[in-house]
Amino acid sequence: MLNFSSFCGGDIWDANLTWDTVHPDFTECFQNSVLVWVPCGFLWLVLPFYACYLKPKIGWHIPPNGLNRLKTLVCLLMMVAMVTEAIKKGLDHKDGKDVPMVLIVSPSIMAATLLVAAILMRIEREKGRISSGVLWCFWFSLLVAGIILTYSKIKNWNTDMQKEKFSLIIFFIYYGLLLVQFMMSFKSDVPHHPDASSKVSRELFASFPSYFSFWWVNGLLLKGFKKDLEEGDIWELNPRDVTTKSYPKFETYWNQALKEFKIRMSRLRFSVDLETSSNSPHNERTPLLANKIENKAAHSASQSSEKSSSFKAPDRPNAKSKEMEKAQQQQYERPSPSLVKALIKSFGGWLLWSHFWMLFYSLLMFIGPLLQSQLIDYTDKAVQVQEWKGYLYAVGFFLVANFQSIFFHQSFHISMTLAMRIKAVLIAAVYKKSLTMSNEARKNSTVGEIVNLMSVDCVRIQDATGYLYILWSSPLLIGVSMYMLYLYMGPSIFAGVAVLVLLFPVYGLIMAGSLLSKRK
DSSP states (O other): OOHHHHHHHHOOOOHHHHHOOOOOOOHHHHHHHHHHHHHHHHHHHHHHHHHHTTTOSOOOOOOOOOOHHHHHHHHHHHHHHHHHHHHHHHHHTTOOOOOOTHHHHHHHHHHHHHHHHHHHHHHHHTTTTTTHHHHHHHHHHHHHHHHHHHHHHHTTTTHHHHHHHHHHHHHHHHHHHHHHHHHHSSSSOOOOOOOOOOOOOOGGGHHHHHHHHHHGGGHHHHHHHSOOOOOSOOOOOOOOGGGGHHHHHHHHHHHHHHHHOOOOHHHHHHHHHHHHHHSSSSSTTSOOOOOOOOOOOTSSSOOEOOHHHHOOOOOOOOOHHHHHHHHHHHHHHOOOOOOOHHHHHHHHHHHHHHHHHHHHHHHHHHHHHHHHHHHHHHHHOOSSSHHHHHHHHHHHHHHHHHHHHHHHHHHHHHHHHHHHHHHHHHHHHHHHHHOOOOOHHHSSOHHHHHIIIIIIHHHHHHHHHHTTTTHHHHHHHHHHHHHHHHHHHHHGGGHHHHHHHHHHHHHHHHHHHHHHHHOO
């Protein structure tokens, strides 16, 4: 049976070669397997979900142009390079040379993945997608893996030129095409770019890296730096944020909630009427001479029995206990249709998307302390210091800070625009309801109450929506932080935790006092 070492031509990991050395390098097995399979696996893993995302057609009609044709051509040329490499290794293996199977399998997987990428480019153009985040991440992962491979091949240049000259040439052709493809992915494939005087939001024309880094806002910021901005300089809202587009969807779910509420209330009335008629002391099952008859409440935990003599009728035959009256009152209380459910159905996907990025930001907050710990251990070592580790930690700090900023601002941008849309649809719903109220309903609601709903309560919902992530991120941060502190300091951290818990009431009193002073 062929094991993985025979399939790969060696061990996949060697700490002495990769970490505990002055000149680090990865094993050939790692380079030929992991650095190829991970980027390809990413694309194949997200492909089913991305196919569902591409199902509806949105955006402009994108005709064939020089940019998308060049992207497809470069992708196909990369695929041809990988097919050539796989055929060459297959022929060498057939001739009896010692060629590990991974050198045939990995180029084949890469060629198939590049073919899928070329097909995705065509589908995205037909569906009106001006930029692809999935393909950009795929090219970026290949680029990072290629940096490691390029370093290794340059390091072993003399050996590779003697033994694997053809493979070395194929690799550098492939990597050069990959660089061209990656640079082209920074440009969005739009049918027409807006003029400088156009008020269309530049967010609609932004490519994936421009959208993620908010590069599309630079034009407006530069104009504001040169002169004071006027109303004519501000772009229009993204169509996603316009009330005329977001309100109909909310209205559909709200009408559905009202319909379900009416059905539920009709069933509740029927069940309560049936219950009342069955519990009545005077019905067809009531004896003519009521002697020691117990009246039981259907929706009460306690039982009350009233006894009377054979010749004396009860003083209050229809009297009920307090528990029965309370239960009947609760049955007749009218619940309201769920506004929260309608909002979740309308905007729940965007809320989850925002919290998805916030989760990455929260997790990255713990990478910094871990890197600091490794950096301290690195500086404390006085014997056999590898200088490349210092550069690696410095690059790690830089990348963590940048990715934290990207994830946080993406989450913040989505949350705030979502909160703005929720406020807009709620104000529209209240205003529409105020115009269709009957004269009898207007007696129970004053104009001031309606204005307060639109100007105060809707704004409070907006403010709360932007910071809902605190409900789960704060416990997560506190829990992981305490665990990390416990690993370093032991049980002594519980003294500080006790102090924090005892200070919570004090903070509450201070906040209550500050709010009271603001109201005054």
